[in-house]
Amino acid sequence: MSGVGDQQLSRRARLRAETSAEIKAIALKLMATGGPDAISLRAIAREMGMTANAIYGYYATRDELVTVLISDVYTDLVSAVEAARDALPDSDAAGRLLAWAQTFREWSLANPEGFRLIYGDAVPGYQPPPGGPAADAAHRACAGLTGLVAAAWPRARTRQPHDGYAWHDFDPGLVSLVRAEFPDLPPAAVALALRVWGRLHGLVSLEIYGHLRGQYHDPARLYRVEVLDLIHSLGLTPPEAARA
Amino acid sequence: MSGVGDQQLSRRARLRAETSAEIKAIALKLMATGGPDAISLRAIAREMGMTANAIYGYYATRDELVTVLISDVYTDLVSAVEAARDALPDSDAAGRLLAWAQTFREWSLANPEGFRLIYGDAVPGYQPPPGGPAADAAHRACAGLTGLVAAAWPRARTRQPHDGYAWHDFDPGLVSLVRAEFPDLPPAAVALALRVWGRLHGLVSLEIYGHLRGQYHDPARLYRVEVLDLIHSLGLTPPEAARA
DNA sequence: TTGGGAACTATACGGCGTGAAGTTACGACA
DNA sequence: TGTCGTAACTTCACGCCGTATAGTTCCCAA
Structure with missing residues (x-):
């Protein structure tokens, strides 16, 4: 003007x-x-x-500020795990998944408040808006995990149930992200990626909120074993360095 | 007096x-x-x-009240999952694990506020006391899961790493609960139980906090597949009724 | 030079946890 | 039966919070 x-x-x-x-x-x-x-x-x-x-x-309003903060912090988390993943070549599918998962935990431990902001009810009266910008970051995270699952899919598919999944049961935003990159991947692979997300989230969440502290002293080991078990269950061969 | x-x-x-x-x-x-x-x-x-x-x-103080509430609610949750588990005979190890897991999710969906109270930062300034009575409920939950893992341990042990676990890395309260009932169980089984806890907690937590809603419409299916996969990975045979 | 509007302040309301001091009424003992 | 300690509760106060309304300052463009 x-x-x-x-x-x-x-x-x-x-x-x-x-x-x-x-x-x-x-x-x-x-x-x-x-x-x-x-x-x-x-x-x-x-x-x-x-x-x-x-x-x-x-x-x-305060909630609007919180929404923007969540979006920023979530984007930071997703960028961190994707950078760690992309530091390894496409050929090393197991290593990329391991890097993604380890960086997910390390970022969370380094930014516990950020983790709680994203995944918990950190802020007293805050209600997350349904389609807000934080959803984009979540889609990015899931699409990234789906890419890692896709690399293992030829071997992982035989261990997964195939029936009962349909694209229209997934969020359109997520679907378009996934299908743009992996046109031939079936919806069952995205469901598997969500389950993988849940597995990683579960242990990290318990650790961040202090529920593991009263049970076991070495959550890092627990997480490492979990991720290696996950890699194995996808039919991938764990990286040599991780077997120690 | x-x-x-x-x-x-x-x-x-x-x-x-x-x-x-x-x-x-x-x-x-x-x-x-x-x-x-x-x-x-x-x-x-x-x-x-x-x-x-x-x-x-x-x-x-308000935190003291919240601590008591957490303890009560946590005990209610643990009682619910244990009751569901014990409704099936010891011989049906897979069914008991399935019942425990399904009831864990169902209780959480029926009492989302309770779940957030136990596992999140539900109350603004609340800091959980270290050895409080909520820890007892957590130990009960983990010991219960360890019992379910113990039933599968003869077959599950071959798929688990055995080295590097020692009893002194676990909380004494949890250890005494477990060893009283399963004197011969190695610490690796308790570690496996904690990982199982993490797997179940992960998906339920994502669902309760609304992080699955923007991705997939049928979290019940996702959870069911996850639990059946878990049962399979423990070397158990899923109950007939669950295969549908 | 002037007027419009953006940026910010002042004041106020109701809600919160919590501390200190004052009041009431129950119950034990002489 | 009368007395008194004390548990239970209220009143008042302080500083925190989000936020609504109205008023003030000051930049910038016409």
């Missing part, structure tokens, strides 16, 4: 974006130090030398 | 116990209707026609 700000953002818009980013950054800092409950508009504003109500100019 | 109250509680103690129970009952009702966040001392007191501070005569 203005003559100045077409090639780059106008001064107003730039300041606005900076403030918005600062709000998110401080929210993440507060979350990292004091847990997800510590994300309060008043605390953020205090940290910024502002009034709590000033934040309403950037986010309509 | 008093001449009256030796065979039964004194009037004071009885009233006290009744009030304490009423507080818990109302807290559970509030949780069932409004989610775990709805457990507030003020709301409970309002429901009882009292002042919030009156509750401090029964529970030193």
Whole structure:
């Protein structure tokens, strides 16, 4: 609209974006130090030398801010596991799955508050919006796992039930992500990927929330054995380095 | 101390116990209707026609009340799965595991707030005490699962890594529960039971928190397949009724 | 130069957990 | 039966929270 700000953002818009980013950054800092409950508009504003109500100019409500934070953090998690996976060649299917899974746990242990923000009811009254941007990150994660399952599918399929799965039982967004990359993969493979997700999520979730601490002292070993068992059950050969 | 109250509680103690129970009952009702966040001392007191501070005569702090609630609810869950398991004869190892697992999911779906109370950060600032009574329920759950694994151990052991497990890496309370009933079981079996717990917990947790809803429409099928796969991987034969 | 609008503050309301002090009434003992 | 300790409960207070409404400041463009 203005003559100045077409090639780059106008001064107003730039300041606005900076403030918005600062709000998110401080929210993440507060979350990292004091847990997800510590994300309060008043605390953020205090940290910024502002009034709590000033934040309403950037986010309509606290839940909206939380939604954006979840999306950001979830994207960070997915990027981490995908980077670890892609550090290994396509030919090393077992290694890629192992890398994905280990990075999933390591990221979660390094960012327990982020894990709780994504997967728990971290923030008191928060209700996740149905189709929000966090769903995209979840689809990315599942599609990535499906890709790892796809690499094992020729051998894994014989151990899986084939019947009863139909594409229309899966979310369209997820389906389009998967079928774009693996047109010939049957829906049973996506179901298997979801089960794999559940297996990995289960142990990590128990560990993050402290439910393993009162039972067993070495959750890393437990997780490693679980992932190797998973790799084996998919008909893959575990990487040499992992057999030790 | 008093001449009256030796065979039964004194009037004071009885009233006290009744009030304490009423507080818990109302807290559970509030949780069932409004989610775990709805457990507030003020709301409970309002429901009882009292002042919030009156509750401090029964529970030193809100967290103490929550701890008691968690213990109660956890015990309820464990009792439910154990009852389902024990409805089948010892000879039907696969059926007992299936019953335990299915009841675990069904209880969780019927009491999602209870599940979140036990396994999530349902209550805003709550920090679980380390050795609290909830740990006992967790030990009972794990010991129960270990019993189910024990029934399959002769066939399952060949597929499990044996080395690297030692009793001193497990919690003493859990160890004593397990060894009292299964003196000859190796620690690797308890580790396997914890992994089984993780597998079951993972899918149920994803479902309860709504992370499956955006991916797949039939989480019951997913869970059923997972449990049957688990039974198979333990070297057990799935019950006839479950093969359909 | 001026007017529109974005950014922010001031004030207020109801809800929360919790501490300190004051009140009431029950129950044991002389 | 009268007295008194004490358990049970209320009242008041403080600081936290999200958020609605109204008012203020100040930049930027016409």
